[in-house]
Amino acid sequence: MPKILKDACPTETALDLIGGKWKGMILFYLCSDTRRFNELMRLIPDITQRMLTKQLRDLEANGIVHREVYPQVPPKVEYSLTDLGNTLEPVVRALEKWGDRYLRAL
Amino acid sequence: MPKILKDACPTETALDLIGGKWKGMILFYLCSDTRRFNELMRLIPDITQRMLTKQLRDLEANGIVHREVYPQVPPKVEYSLTDLGNTLEPVVRALEKWGDRYLRAL
DNA sequence: CAGCATCCTTATAGATACTG
DNA sequence: CAGTATCTATAAGGATGCTG
DSSP states (O other): OOOOOSOSHHHHHHHHHHOSSSHHHHHHHHHHSOEEHHHHHHHSTTOOHHHHHHHHHHHHHTTSEEEEEEOSSSOEEEEEEOHHHHTTHHHHHHHHHHHHHHHHHO | OOOTTTOOOHHHHHHHHHOSSSHHHHHHHHHHSOEEHHHHHHHSTTOOHHHHHHHHHHHHHTTSEEEEEEOOSSOEEEEEEOHHHHTTHHHHHHHHHHHHHHHHHO
16 A cells, blocks of 8 residues: 655645755755855855845745844844744755765766 | 756755755655656646656656656556655655644744 | 845746647 | 647846945
């Protein structure tokens, strides 16, 4: 007998929230530390300002990332994972582990 | 499609291979059993024939899914996970678990 | 420093009709 | 049953210039 996994919607939901070209990378770096905007720009090769802004806003809107603005000149904005965001760590690590294995096997 | 040779980030690579709107669902159902084309059509609400074909071809090209054609009339084609595809199960389960938790918390 | 606005290109997805 | 072939619509991503 096939072991039917319950409901498919959760998997799709998760991929909706962390999928796309850049969100995995962003989460990966936020997993280990709080980061500033330009710091993420440096860490993630080839991402544009527009895309980084957009992805961070998406993650913020979904309650995964917290955006802390320090009212000072020059501006300082720090991004970190929310409590919900932190629960993503096992997922990100599972993805990382599998991706690493896949790349090695090439 | 995935540009693996260009970027070697494991997390991004994994998301390239299993991301998108439908691949998660397809992998989810193939995790539990071998499936036929129309079976997947029934299991995955709203997917079109064109998209299912395309996603299966992508997964096949990346060595994640195996396509077995039975030369008979009417045609019979079975899709299953390869050995590599099976190593994705922990990832799919992690995604499912998190997505479920997320949906509950809404 | 950390962005927003505008314009543009490419990728992804859907509708419909048809076939071995 | 398991697909192709077109055509169209929308979403994702990129280039560039400007700003509080």
